[in-house]
Amino acid sequence: MENGNKSMNTPTNVTIKGILGTLMASIDEDKKKNLISLGMGDPTAYSCFTTNTVVQDSVVQTLESQRFNGYSPTVGLPQTRKAIAEYLSINLPYKLSEDDVFITAGCTQAIEVAVSILAKPNANILVPKPGFPIYELCAAFRNVEIRHYDLLPNKGWEVDLAAVDALTDHNTVAIVVINPGNPCGNVYSYQHLKKIAETAKRHKILVVADEVYGHLAFGENPFVPMGVFGSMVPVLTLGSLSKRWLVPGWRLGWFVTTDPNGIFKNAKTVERLKKYFDICGGPATFIQAAVPRILEDTKEVFFTRTLCTLKQTSDICFKKIKEIPCFTCPQKPQGAMAVMVKLNVSLLKDIIDDIDFCFKLAKEETVILLPGLTVGLKNWVRITFAAEPSSLEEALDRVKSFYQRHSRQQNGLN
Structure with missing residues (x-):
């Protein structure tokens, strides 16, 4: 490599x-x-x-109710945002609120939102190699430089932290971490994720945690959400229903600020986020409305x-x-x-x-x-x-x- x-x-x-x-x-x-x-x-x-019957029945129920045929708020239905905040908070040492959650059309749109929000003159973002090419495509439209850091195949595809140090400069705004890993099939340990968070903190950059495969871990390491280290470094968590609930075509994703210290959540940034969602459409309203029941009633x-x-x-x-x-x-x-x-x-x-x-x-x-x-x-x-x-x-x-x-x-x- x-x-x-x-x-x-x-x-x-x-x-x-x-x-x-x-x-x-x-x-x-x-x-x-x-x-x-x-x-x-x-x-x-x-x-x-x-997928299971609860997932399907939830959508049928919301569709047949005829209560969700209109537009939803651009940031997502309040009950959907609240349900996702509660779902993600289960594995965090602090509680998220619905204001931390923005509903997206799949994780792909969440990626586009993240890159757009981070874009500024001369900005660069650190992205894994191998990785998911949508980051490069989104960055090209926003004139954001992509810098690739290596994943180490003989170390369980861990992040090459020395390469991260070498690549980071005063224009670096974030590092993307994909865990569980696409395309490598790796799952990072708590210890390695902590080292990544410490590295990001040292360089004063935030972490974009791509967790579209969240909880799909079946090896030695359990899934640990990057948001666990949100008190150390601001984390933007990206996820969706698609893989864990086996409904990729539903395009129901989320962009979440896992940032208990409020470093990322200044008034200007939050206002910019809301304005961005005003110009881009999210998933169908009736799909959004089904999410609370899907998250609550799906059996282990x-x-x-x-x-x-x-x-x-x-x-x-x-x-x-x-x-x-x-x-x-x-x-x-x-x-x-x-x-x-x-x-x-x-x-x-x-x-x-x-x-x-x-x-x-x-x-x-x-x-x-x-x-x-x-x-x-x-x-x-x-x-x-x-x-x-x-x-x-x-x-x-x-x-x-x-x-x-x-x-x-x-x-x-x-």
């Missing part, structure tokens, strides 16, 4: 959905093999990942079942990856829904890089993986394990067959 690089200020050329769409388009229509996509992090494509067994399934599929994924010689996985997934795998192109006779690998794999095996370059790492691939176990096994068996055909060592021996 190269050191943090101040020159990386160009946004990713394409979105994840864009590159996956191009990969899909490259597949021959007359292929007899069924398509298996392990590229997009949408678990609802598989029947083993479905639903979450447990999801985690058990993710643990099972992550185990299958890790085991199958080890059977493919051109792949190396530095760490077994500990959370979220995807894992990063290093691609050794020197073992392949006619593959140039990760982009070439993924396009040829799609064409020959009708399997979609995400090229690592899309998330910041050349010659890596991201594999989503939120899939039916049988489909996951078949897909990775096809990848193994693809390797065997393209291996420099085969020469027709297999």
Whole structure:
């Protein structure tokens, strides 16, 4: 891994959905093999990942009531903001209020809000590599410089804090921390998160905590929200219903100021936030209205079942990856829904890089993986394990067959 690089200020050329769409388009229509996509992090494509009846019934109930067909306040319905504040406060040493919560159209809009609020002349934001490319895209529209700090694959994808120190200057306004990790499948320990908070405090910058995969932890480390350290450093917490409740298409997210000392919440900033929400639309009113019941009435067994399934599929994924010689996985997934795998192109006779690998794999095996370059790492691939176990096994068996055909060592021996 190269050191943090101040020159990386160009946004990713394409979105994840864009590159996956191009990969899909490259597949021959007359292929007899069924398509298996392990590229997009949408678990609802598989029947083993479905939301529960409480979630569905809550929306039906609010829709049928005909009380939520009008506009909601631009910052979100009061009862929705209050419910999310109470939900997040369960894991914090202090209580959030509804005034700390702003409802967004998914976590993507929460990211856009965060970048917009932090934008000022010459500002830069520290973003992980690998990471989620939406940050670069949002920053490009706001003339905010992005500086990439490395995650360390051989240390559980921990933040390279030395790189953070080297990258930070007087124009740095924030550091983005994605936990549980997309695209790496890591979950940070309390101790490591505390070190990140201490580093941010030392540099007098705030933390943007991207916790869209919050609580989806099934390894050694439990999920710890970054807001736990809000008394040490201001934290902007971004999250959504999408992954934990398995409803990504509902686009219900939140932007939350976890800042008990009120450092971030000066009158000018709060007014700017409210004005920003005045010009951008949030999620449907009836979806918002369903949130209090969803948060209160969803049984723990639903979450447990999801985690058990993710643990099972992550185990299958890790085991199958080890059977493919051109792949190396530095760490077994500990959370979220995807894992990063290093691609050794020197073992392949006619593959140039990760982009070439993924396009040829799609064409020959009708399997979609995400090229690592899309998330910041050349010659890596991201594999989503939120899939039916049988489909996951078949897909990775096809990848193994693809390797065997393209291996420099085969020469027709297999």
